[in-house]
Amino acid sequence: MKMNTTRWRLRSSAIAFFACTLVSGTSLFAQDYPLAAGTRWTYHLRKEVGPGAHFVAADAPVAKGNVLETTLIVHVAGTEQIDGKTYNRIESQRGSKLFNVDWLALTPEGLMHAKSVDYTEVSEGSETELNPPARLLSPTLAPQENWNWQDSQSLQSSRTTVLGREEARVPAGTYRTIPVRTQITIPTEGQPLDVTVTQWFVPGIGNVQREVRMEIAGHLLMHNTETLEKFERAPKR
DSSP states (O other): OOOSSOOOOOOOOTTSSOOOOOOSSSOOOGGGOOOOTTOEEEEEEEEEEOTTOOOOGGGGGGOBTTEEEEEEEEEEEEEEEETTEEEEEEEEEETTEEEEEEEEEEETTEEEEEEEEEOSTTTSSEEEEEEEEEEEEOSSOOTTOEEEEEOSSSSOEEEEEEOOOEEEEETTEEEEEEEEEEEEEEOOSSSOEEEEEEEEEETTTEEEEEEEEEEETTEEEEEEEEEEEEEEOOOOO
């Protein structure tokens, strides 16, 4: 998708936010997020661009009009050190090509996101550091709980709210979930870019569905939907 104002890369990777915990009769806990090396998710991705926007790079020849449908493979590749702390390296692929990488860590404050690298043809390996690391999930994820994040290097900010329990039907099955919605504001030279990310979480599995909407002044630029097709636990060692 091409924009004349500013391009905000929202990765199609489904790993950006996962929550995992027992849903039946208990609260959700970010500490149940499955981060063992070898854990793998397969998602169906539907990308839609709004009026006036269009697909670019590798997306353009395979899109049908303003819609593109494809498969994402996401897996935990291992661990790496960032500023003296251990983070899990989460890789996403479309076909045989590396799509993006995110670094996540479980801490007493919840699931933290420190860095991402985009390997799309448009970005060519662009790196984004979140300073301070953004909290994706709190330890409890209580309904109506919310928290804010402010980037120390820019005016970009976000607010995350935990919503009520909800049933989600996806190709992999039907799950009882808790949706978590993050509203991101990105200043531009004109109107700010508004991004809404909603994810549906399941214990011990992660994100079974994820939607991303990108708008400027109420004008839709992009709407992505990811739905879980298959979850594979890490091999026993």
